[in-house]
Amino acid sequence: MTRLLLTNPSFRLEHGGPAYSVGRLAGALAALGHDVTVWAADGSADRVAAMDPSGSVKIAAGTLGEVLALQRWDIVHDNGLWLPYGAQIARHCHAHAIPRLLSVRGMMQPWAWQHRRWKKRLAWALYQKRGVESAARLHATADDEVARIRERYPDRHPLLIANGIDIPDQPARTAKAEGEVRTALFLGRIHPVKGLAMLVDAWAQVRPVGWRLQLVGPDEEGFRAQLEAQIAGHGLTDEVAIAGPASGAAKSAFYDAASLFLLPSYTENFGISAAEALAHAIPVITTTGTPWQVLETESCGWWVAPETAAIAGALSDATARADAELVTMGATGRSWVADNLHWPAIAKQFADAYADAIASPAPA
Numbered sequence: 579m580t581r582l583l584l585t586n587p588s589f590r591l592e593h594g595g596p597a598y599s600v601g602r603l604a605g606a607l608a609a610l611g612h613d614v615t616v617w618a619a620d621g622s623a624d625r626v627a628a629m630d631p632s633g634s635v636k637i638a639a640g641t642l643g644e645v646l647a648l649q650r651w652d653i654v655h656d657n658g659l660w661l662p663y664g665a666q667i668a669r670h671c672h673a674h675a676i677p678r679l680l681s682v683r684g685m686m687q688p689w690a691w692q693h694r695r696w697k698k699r700l701a702w703a704l705y706q707k708r709g710v711e712s713a714a715r716l717h718a719t720a721d722d723e724v725a726r727i728r729e730r731y732p733d734r735h736p737l738l739i740a741n742g743i744d745i746p747d748q749p750a751r752t753a754k755a756e757g758e759v760r761t762a763l764f765l766g767r768i769h770p771v772k773g774l775a776m777l778v779d780a781w782a783q784v785r786p787v788g789w790r791l792q793l794v795g796p797d798e799e800g801f802r803a804q805l806e807a808q809i810a811g812h813g814l815t816d817e818v819a820i821a822g823p824a825s826g827a828a829k830s831a832f833y834d835a836a837s838l839f840l841l842p843s844y845t846e847n848f849g850i851s852a853a854e855a856l857a858h859a860i861p862v863i864t865t866t867g868t869p870w871q872v873l874e875t876e877s878c879g880w881w882v883a884p885e886t887a888a889i890a891g892a893l894s895d896a897t898a899r900a901d902a903e904l905v906t907m908g909a910t911g912r913s914w915v916a917d918n919l920h921w922p923a924i925a926k927q928f929a930d931a932y933a934d935a936i937a938s939p940a941p942a
Contacts, residue, residue: 579611579612579613580612580613580652580653580929580932580933580936581612581613581649581650581651581652581653582607582612582613582614582615582651582652582653582654582655582932583615583616583617583638583645583646583651583653583654583655584600584603584604584614584615584616584617584655584657585616585617585618585619585642585654585655585656585657585663585667586600586601586616586617586618586619586657586658587618587619587620587657587658587661588618588619588620588622589601589616589618589622589623589624589625589626589629590620590622590625591625591823591825592795592796592823592825593796594766594767595741595766595848595849595850595851596657596658596681596683597622597625598629598850599741599742599848599850600616600657600681601616601625601626601629601630602629602742602744602921603742603921603924603925603928604616604626604629604630604635605626605629605630605631605632605635605921606742606921606922606924606925607925607928607929608630608632608634608635609631609632609634609922609925610922610925610926610929612929613636614634614635614636615635615636615637615638615645615648616635616636616637616638617638617642617645619642619661619663621639623637623638623639624637642663642666642667643666643670646666646667646670650674650676651676652676652677652932652936653676653677653678653679653714653932653935653936654667654670654671654676654677654678654679655678655679655681655928655932656668656678656679656680656681656713657680657681657683658681658682658683658685659680659682659683659685659686659706659709659710660685660697660698660701660706662701662705664680664705664706664709665704665705665706665708665709667709668705668708668709668712668713671712672712675939677714677715677935677936677939678712678713678714678715679713679714679715679716679717679737679931679932679935680709680710680713680715680716680717681717681718681719682710682716682717682718682723682727682847683719683847684719684723684845684846684847684848685847686723686726686727686730687722687723687726687845687847688726688845689771689844689845689867690845693771710731711731711941712941713941714935714939714940714941714942715736715737715931715934715935715941715942716731716734716736716737717736717737717739717931718736718737718738718847719738719739719740719741719847719848719869720738720740720847720848720869721738721869722869723736723847723869724736724738734941734942735942737931739924739927739928739931740848740918740919740924741848741850741853741919741924742919742920742921742923742924742925743850743853743854743857743915743919743920743921744857744921745857745912745915745916745920746830746833746857746858748834748858748859750859750909751859751905751908751909752905753900753901753902753905754837754901757788758788759788759789759790760788760789760790760837760838760897760901761789761790761791761792761835761836761837761838762786762789762790762791762792762836762837762838762839762840762893762896762897763792763794763832763833763835763836763838763839763840763855763860764777764791764792764793764794764795764839764840764841764842765794765795765824765829765832765833765839765851765854765855766794766795766841766843766851767795767796767798768793768795768796768797768798768801768802768805768820769798769799769801770799770801771843771844771845772841772842772843772844773842773843773844773865773867773884773889774793774801774805774842775804775805775808776842776884776885776886776889777791777840777842777889778805778808778809778812778814778818779808779812779886779890780842780886780887780889780890780893781812781814781817781818781890781893782812782814783886783890784890784893784894784897785817786893786894786897786898788897789817789897790817790818790819791814791817791818791819791840792818792819792821792832792835792836793805793818793819793820793821794820794821794822794823794824794829794832795821795822795823795824796822796823797822802820805820806820830858833854833855833858833860834858836855836858836860837860837901837904838860838861838862838863838896838897838904839851839852839855839860839861839862839863839879840862840863840864840893841855841862841863841864841865841868841870842863842864842865842884842889843864843865843867843868843884844865844867844884845867845868846864846867846868846869847869848868848869849864849868849869849870852864852868852870853915853919855911856878856879856908856911856912856914856915857912857915857916857919858908858912859905859908859909859911859912860908860911861873861878861879861880861896861904861907861908861911862878862879862880862911863879863880863882863889863892863893863896864879864880864881864882865881865882865883865884865888865889866881866882866883866884867884868881872914873911876910876911876914877907877910878907878908878910878911878914879907879911880892880895880896
């Protein structure tokens with residue numbers, strides 16, 4: 579049994595994919611019999627209880643220093659870069675010879691480096707470079723993220739482990755009735771990196787008959803107001819709607835109502851919403867800025883350049899297809915996710931990685 583401390587900036591689901599994926603990883607590892615404690619920088623670790631079917635994940639309150647000193651951890655698994663508390667974790671692990679696994683969570687991608695780049699450069703010089711280099715293992719969720727790490731550190735061999743996904747218990751989808759309006763769904767942060775400005779422009783070009791576009795998610799950096807003005811400028815207010823963040827049954831209801839899922843991001847280290855959509859048997863359109871080439875190889879969606887014209891082309895193709903064909907594509911995607919991304923298998927890969935780091939803690 580491994581004594582594991584999992585740290586994350588937040589477990590509030592409205593803060594994006596890692597809140598869910600790290601929380602569910604904790605529950606899946608506990609179900610395998612490991613001693614798992616979680617801590618969140620924003621004090622939201624208690625949210626993990628709702629993501630832990632085992633009921634045995636320990637929720638750590640208090641300061642990071644108090645949590646680190648709770649016991650002699652076998653390994654610490656930290657998630658994300660650029661937050662100063664990561665330097666405290668790195669120092670503690672170095673001082674006490676505790677191996678540390680660092681999941682970069684997309685934060686070494688070019689877009690992430692450029693976003694607030696002067697702050698990133700300062701953080702890199704002050705603490706983040708040492709934090710990355712001293713980690714016993716670096717973890718990535720996709721091939722492109724592995725490549726980005728190795729561009730900077732050619733001698734490192736990052737772990738490649740995808741995020742897991744829950745497979746919802748739902749009846750098989752059936753085709754919509756003729757003439758019934760169909761919904762294309764985006765679910766995620768309302769943020770510039772998600773490519774939503776491109777999506778609205780593409781929708782304005784295609785204007786698919788019998789379809790509506792639903793955007794769902796928390797507003798970040800005031801981007802929703804900009805997007806609403808763009809929608810109005812295209813005369814799309816009757817076709818495009820924006821809703822706030824959704825979780826639980828409300829989130830499932832949005833997936834259940836959708837016939838097509840859209841993730842037009844410039845970059846994603848994984849794109850948990852795409853996996854969730856496939857698990858709900860919905861075909862997906864996303865970009866080559868995400869690691870979802872499987873959509874093409876498995877014929878369950880479209881994987882196109884992060885450009886307005888390419889997104890418009892995929893939209894035109896998808897919305898022209900019969901609903902029965904989209905249902906078949908969605909069923910294929912659901913089957914692939916069930917075979918490849920179910921949580922027990924993903925947790926076992928992490929458990930093996932922890933054991934390897936504990937046995938050989940030097941950076942690899």
